[in-house]
Amino acid sequence: MGELFQVRTVRDARELLRKHITATLPVEQVPLLEALGRRLARDLSAMDAVPGFDRSTMDGFAVRARDTFGATESLPAYLNVTGEVLMGRNTTAAGKLNAGQAWRIPTGGMLPSGADAVVMVEYTEELDERTIGVTRPVAPGDHIVRAGEDIAPGDGVLSRGHVLRPQDLGLLAAVGLSGVPVFEPVRVGIISTGDELVETLEQPGPGQVRDINSYALYGQAAAAGARPRIYGIVRDDFASLLDKLRQALVECDLVLLSGGSSVGIRDVAARALDTLGAPGVLFHGISIKPGKPTVGAVVDGKPVFGLPGHPVSAMVVFDLLVTPLLRYGDYPDDPLEFPVRARMTRNMRSAAGREDYLRVRLYRENGIIFADPVLGKSGLISTMVRASGLARIPAEKEGVEAGEYIEVKLF
Amino acid sequence: MGELFQVRTVRDARELLRKHITATLPVEQVPLLEALGRRLARDLSAMDAVPGFDRSTMDGFAVRARDTFGATESLPAYLNVTGEVLMGRNTTAAGKLNAGQAWRIPTGGMLPSGADAVVMVEYTEELDERTIGVTRPVAPGDHIVRAGEDIAPGDGVLSRGHVLRPQDLGLLAAVGLSGVPVFEPVRVGIISTGDELVETLEQPGPGQVRDINSYALYGQAAAAGARPRIYGIVRDDFASLLDKLRQALVECDLVLLSGGSSVGIRDVAARALDTLGAPGVLFHGISIKPGKPTVGAVVDGKPVFGLPGHPVSAMVVFDLLVTPLLRYGDYPDDPLEFPVRARMTRNMRSAAGREDYLRVRLYRENGIIFADPVLGKSGLISTMVRASGLARIPAEKEGVEAGEYIEVKLF
Numbered sequence: 001m002g003e004l005f006q007v008r009t010v011r012d013a014r015e016l017l018r019k020h021i022t023a024t025l026p027v028e029q030v031p032l033l034e035a036l037g038r039r040l041a042r043d044l045s046a047m048d049a050v051p052g053f054d055r056s057t058m059d060g061f062a063v064r065a066r067d068t069f070g071a072t073e074s075l076p077a078y079l080n081v082t083g084e085v086l087m088g089r090n091t092t093a094a095g096k097l098n099a100g101q102a103w104r105i106p107t108g109g110m111l112p113s114g115a116d117a118v119v120m121v122e123y124t125e126e127l128d129e130r131t132i133g134v135t136r137p138v139a140p141g142d143h144i145v146r147a148g149e150d151i152a153p154g155d156g157v158l159s160r161g162h163v164l165r166p167q168d169l170g171l172l173a174a175v176g177l178s179g180v181p182v183f184e185p186v187r188v189g190i191i192s193t194g195d196e197l198v199e200t201l202e203q204p205g206p207g208q209v210r211d212i213n214s215y216a217l218y219g220q221a222a223a224a225g226a227r228p229r230i231y232g233i234v235r236d237d238f239a240s241l242l243d244k245l246r247q248a249l250v251e252c253d254l255v256l257l258s259g260g261s262s263v264g265i266r267d268v269a270a271r272a273l274d275t276l277g278a279p280g281v282l283f284h285g286i287s288i289k290p291g292k293p294t295v296g297a298v299v300d301g302k303p304v305f306g307l308p309g310h311p312v313s314a315m316v317v318f319d320l321l322v323t324p325l326l327r328y329g330d331y332p333d334d335p336l337e338f339p340v341r342a343r344m345t346r347n348m349r350s351a352a353g354r355e356d357y358l359r360v361r362l363y364r365e366n367g368i369i370f371a372d373p374v375l376g377k378s379g380l381i382s383t384m385v386r387a388s389g390l391a392r393i394p395a396e397k398e399g400v401e402a403g404e405y406i407e408v409k410l411f
Numbered sequence: 412m413g414e415l416f417q418v419r420t421v422r423d424a425r426e427l428l429r430k431h432i433t434a435t436l437p438v439e440q441v442p443l444l445e446a447l448g449r450r451l452a453r454d455l456s457a458m459d460a461v462p463g464f465d466r467s468t469m470d471g472f473a474v475r476a477r478d479t480f481g482a483t484e485s486l487p488a489y490l491n492v493t494g495e496v497l498m499g500r501n502t503t504a505a506g507k508l509n510a511g512q513a514w515r516i517p518t519g520g521m522l523p524s525g526a527d528a529v530v531m532v533e534y535t536e537e538l539d540e541r542t543i544g545v546t547r548p549v550a551p552g553d554h555i556v557r558a559g560e561d562i563a564p565g566d567g568v569l570s571r572g573h574v575l576r577p578q579d580l581g582l583l584a585a586v587g588l589s590g591v592p593v594f595e596p597v598r599v600g601i602i603s604t605g606d607e608l609v610e611t612l613e614q615p616g617p618g619q620v621r622d623i624n625s626y627a628l629y630g631q632a633a634a635a636g637a638r639p640r641i642y643g644i645v646r647d648d649f650a651s652l653l654d655k656l657r658q659a660l661v662e663c664d665l666v667l668l669s670g671g672s673s674v675g676i677r678d679v680a681a682r683a684l685d686t687l688g689a690p691g692v693l694f695h696g697i698s699i700k701p702g703k704p705t706v707g708a709v710v711d712g713k714p715v716f717g718l719p720g721h722p723v724s725a726m727v728v729f730d731l732l733v734t735p736l737l738r739y740g741d742y743p744d745d746p747l748e749f750p751v752r753a754r755m756t757r758n759m760r761s762a763a764g765r766e767d768y769l770r771v772r773l774y775r776e777n778g779i780i781f782a783d784p785v786l787g788k789s790g791l792i793s794t795m796v797r798a799s800g801l802a803r804i805p806a807e808k809e810g811v812e813a814g815e816y817i818e819v820k821l822f
Binding site for chain 2: 032033036037048050051052053055057059086087088089090091092106107108109110145149150151157158164165166167168169170171172173174175176177178194195196197200201202203204205206207208209210211212213214215216217218219220222223230236263264309310311315335336339340341362363364369377379380381382384385388410411
């Protein structure tokens with residue numbers, strides 16, 4: 001059966017998955033303070049202007065700019081102080097600023113009607129309680145935020161699909177939204193397969209190892225904003241695997257099988273996925289290292305991945321194929337996926353036609369960021385722990401040389 | 412009072428704070444699956460070797476490497492297949508591999524005693540059920556992970572202070588640690604001050620604005636792994652501020668005052684901080700833009716920050732002075748704090764002797780990452796929302812020119 005499937009590039013694998021995934025996530029309303037990292041379920045726009053009035057950005061005096069034109073230290077513009085703006089008060093009620101007048105105003109205060117600029121207190125001299133000299137001219141609009149300059153009423157403020165950051169919470173608070181519609185987190189089912197695996201709390205006997213992948217993948221899913229659930233270890237037989245997969249597919253939006261790096265087990269997994277629903281297995285192998293023996297499937301609209309058994313391979317594939325789905329519900333073009341340029345400390349070979357991912361330890365010397373490859377087999381979780389990021393060697397290259405720059409994603 | 416305090420550089424401000432912060436965090440034991448993003452409270456080391464036995468990394472045949480020396484496609488080395496390794500089984504019990512013999516072995520299987528390498532199935536030909544021809548020689552150790560090669564017993568695996576990532580959970584599972592000692596999250600109290608502020612759900616009248624900073628800072632604190640709590644809006648008077656600060660200092664490990672950009676309010680805040688405990692205010696102003704009017708204090712060993720009222724300024728200062736404390740409990744040298752190099756799309760001026768932080772929108776064109784400054788006053792939260800990162804112009808520079816590279820931290 002494996003023969004029927006070509007080995008795919010990451011791009012092709014993403015296209016294939018995208019074409020077949022149809023499952024959608026429910027929408028829920030959450031309080032603003034619980035919305036960090038959640039994905040907006042619809043476009044949001046502002047009802048009100050922010051701020052709702054012209055506002056001073058400095059401590060000083062509200063003035064008519066033209067009254068200050070030509071002012072210098074030796075020949076200040078003299079203005080009569082006829083009012084004071086109090087924070088949070090409606091200045092309109094207090095009257096109008098007329099020609100030749102100035103009102104005391106604090107940072108954030110409401111500009112009085114008639115004024116069109118603020119003079120910073122540093123550029124005034126107080127002659128007496130009722131008179132100031134302005135020593136530097138201002139232009140209309142200086143040291144003011146205009147009504148609606150931050151957000152205008154009707155402005156689209158954030159779009160559907162946007163993942164909320166701290167500043168977004170600030171913006172939503174500004175327009176009075178104390179709750180937001182977001183997609184529910186993706187429920188991720190994690191199944192480990194392998195007759196050699198034992199639970200963390202067990203003491204492995206000869207030939208046995210503790211299940212590493214369930215924990216690493218759980219961490220990656222949680223870090224991507226999903227709601228992971230561990231389904232435990234399944235032995236390598238068709239019936240148990242089918243049962244566990246069926247349960248996970250009912251309870252989750254996305255399912256990960258990990259382990260089963262040996263050919264026999266991969267075939268069992270692929271057969272189970274084809275049995276469960278259409279279209280079943282989409283590809284059997286991707287042209288990357290580590291991570292080649294990856295099975296991608298969609299069962300009744302839900303993605304299912306058969307990840308390699310080696311922990312490093314499983315984590316790399318998760319990063320490339322699973323993280324975008326959890327975070328964005330899609331595979332968006334992300335030009336900043338590998339945002340750090342770092343200089344290789346040594347030569348590393350790779351095969352053309354295959355993307356290579358290197359575990360690298362980054363450090364800085366004389367302002368330059370260096371990438372020092374962490375060597376070691378992809379079965380060694382400790383190599384991921386010693387690394388600070390993942391570097392990519394593109395498919396068209398046959399390696400990188402010491403001194404060459406490479407693109408890195410930080411862990 | 413303000414006159415007594417010099418304006419500090421970020422580095423000096425950090426040094427001053429570090430010297431006076433003495434409060435420590437309690438330690439708690441959490442289940443491994445809840446430990447993501449938490450900070451380890453002590454060094455952890457491994458009890459067992461991982462793996463506990465020599466392990467195959469390929470599907471193929473366990474052999475004595477010397478039996479394959481000189482093998483070629485035209486002149487294979489013939490070996491007798493005398494055993495099969497089953498996943499998870501103790502191979503020792505099944506006897507020993509002798510000269511001229513090969514045992515079938517799956518990826519992850521336990522190497523039989525007597526074998527020292529694995530031949531990949533691709534480089535064998537099966538002559539009959541009991542005989543294979545090896546068409547390529549292997550060296551001792553080929554396609555094997557040695558016992559303890561991932562983690563040796565007694566190895567220090569992770570150090571006190573380390574913030575746990577997904578791969579760290581995998582490593583801890585591998586050595587059988589199902590719970591880990593971590594520091595409790597920092598409890599952060601957030602107080603907004605300002606007579607102009609109203610709550611999110613209120614409709615601001617003329618002169619009033621909704622509280623933005625509480626939400627943005629809450630988001631930043633949560634993103635840094637802390638446990639934030641909003642104490643609401645306090646009016647600008649000494650007694651209310653003192654009361655609220657006192658309460659927050661009892662209930663939290665770190666307190667943020669925000670708002671109060673005007674000189675009068677900052678002085679009230681500084682006076683309140685000096686009243687509450689020693690040493691009180693440490694600095695009054697830092698040489699950055701935006702963010703200059705920042706008050707730094709330590710009260711009975713706990714850090715308290717008077718952040719500027721402008722949301723962008725407050726968020727920048729949070730990022731520089733608060734985030735490291737929340738994440739690492741200190742100000743470690745982080746050479747990767749601004750890890751992205753991006754090319755400026757336009758000239759931007761700054762003053763020498765002052766660090767400038769620009770909101771920038773990053774995009775990639777022809778493989779180059781460009782930083783396009785988001786212009787706008789630091790009172791406008793929408794400028795932070797439009798930006799994808801923060802770029803730093805070092806204090807010794809008087810600006811950056813279009814085409815010049817600048818260092819950026821991604822949001």
